Amino acid sequence: MSDQQDRIYATAHDQVARFSFDDTVVRVFPDMIRRSVPGYPTIIDMIGVLAARYAQPDTVLYDLGCSLGAATTAMAALTRDRACPLIAVDNSEAMIRQAGTLLEEAGLRERVSLQLGDVSTMAFEPCSMAVLNFTLQFIEPARRDALIRRLAEATVPGGILVLSEKITFADAAENQLQTDLHHAFKRNNGYSDLEISQKRSALENVLIAETLDVHRERLLKAGYRHIHVWFRCFNFMSLMAVR
Numbered sequence: 001m002s003d004q005q006d007r008i009y010a011t012a013h014d015q016v017a018r019f020s021f022d023d024t025v026v027r028v029f030p031d032m033i034r035r036s037v038p039g040y041p042t043i044i045d046m047i048g049v050l051a052a053r054y055a056q057p058d059t060v061l062y063d064l065g066c067s068l069g070a071a072t073t074a075m076a077a078l079t080r081d082r083a084c085p086l087i088a089v090d091n092s093e094a095m096i097r098q099a100g101t102l103l104e105e106a107g108l109r110e111r112v113s114l115q116l117g118d119v120s121t122m123a124f125e126p127c128s129m130a131v132l133n134f135t136l137q138f139i140e141p142a143r144r145d146a147l148i149r150r151l152a153e154a155t156v157p158g159g160i161l162v163l164s165e166k167i168t169f170a171d172a173a174e175n176q177l178q179t180d181l182h183h184a185f186k187r188n189n190g191y192s193d194l195e196i197s198q199k200r201s202a203l204e205n206v207l208i209a210e211t212l213d214v215h216r217e218r219l220l221k222a223g224y225r226h227i228h229v230w231f232r233c234f235n236f237m238s239l240m241a242v243r
């Protein structure tokens with residue numbers, strides 16, 4: 001059900017509706033994210049590698065805004081030797097339903113607690129790794145500080161937050177260049193100019209990107225001690241913040 005090609009914005013819409021993670025998106029999500037986010041497969045693989053290094057026994061591993069559970073699956077595969085419960089959360093019913101099917105097929109339903117919920121209001125248990133893989137950008141900016149602070153408080157010493165985001169740049173020319181290069185990446189992956197522009201309208205005021213400096217300051221203020229950007233391509237990056 002979820003391996004179809006993304007053609008959602010291929011035909012002209014009179015009015016482009018706000019982007020939402022509904023059934024239509026779920027059906028094409030693996031194709032959409034792979035063709036829209038530069039380096040997405042690498043980022044997923046490396047989340048597994050980071051889990052192998054940072055997962056501490058008897059602490060939780062969180063996948064927050066898990067969509068179909070790609071990061072959960074990568075973390076589970078590389079931490080089989082440790083008693084770390086995995087908790088995967090998303091506030092889209094359609095995503096959670098399909099994630100349940102996929103985790104079942106992968107034989108992971110026992111190990112993973114899949115929860116429908118809002119990550120900006122949920123309570124966190126002591127964790128050694130939390131992943132926000134392209135999720136924070138969809139959370140209201142006014143709620144971001146409190147979420148990151150609560151996550152930092154729940155993270156055990158030596159534990160990490162992996163934060164992947166689309167970013168903006170303070171310098172207008174650089175912002176334009178990186179945005180153009182991202183659009184060239186999408187075009188090279190088969191998206192038309194119409195698809196690119198309609199998707200962009202749909203994401204307006206839904207995906208609210210911030211600069212790397214804003215992310216860095218928020219993380220340091222929340223109590224993370226070190227921040228390492230370990231992946232960047234055009235206007236997409238992933239960092240790890242160490243508690």
Ligand SMILES: C[S@@+](CC[C@H](N)C(=O)[O-])C[C@H]1O[C@@H](n2cnc3c(N)ncnc32)[C@H](O)[C@@H]1O
Pocket residue numbers: 021033064065066067068069070071089090091092095117118119120132133134135138139
């Ligand atoms: C771009 S997708 C994340 C991709 C996923 N982490 C992965 O690696 O494949 C963003 C996800 O965040 C979820 N989301 C957005 N706001 C949320 C919130 N407040 N609480 C929980 N999930 C949220 C969306 O439903 C969507 O599934």
Ligand SMILES: O=C(O)C(=O)C[C@]1(C(=O)O)C=C[C@@H](O)C=C1
Pocket residue numbers: 032033036037134166199203207
């Ligand atoms: O398609 C775009 O232009 C995006 O900004 C990418 C992005 C993301 O960063 O999450 C936006 C929504 C979809 O979930 C997939 C990818």
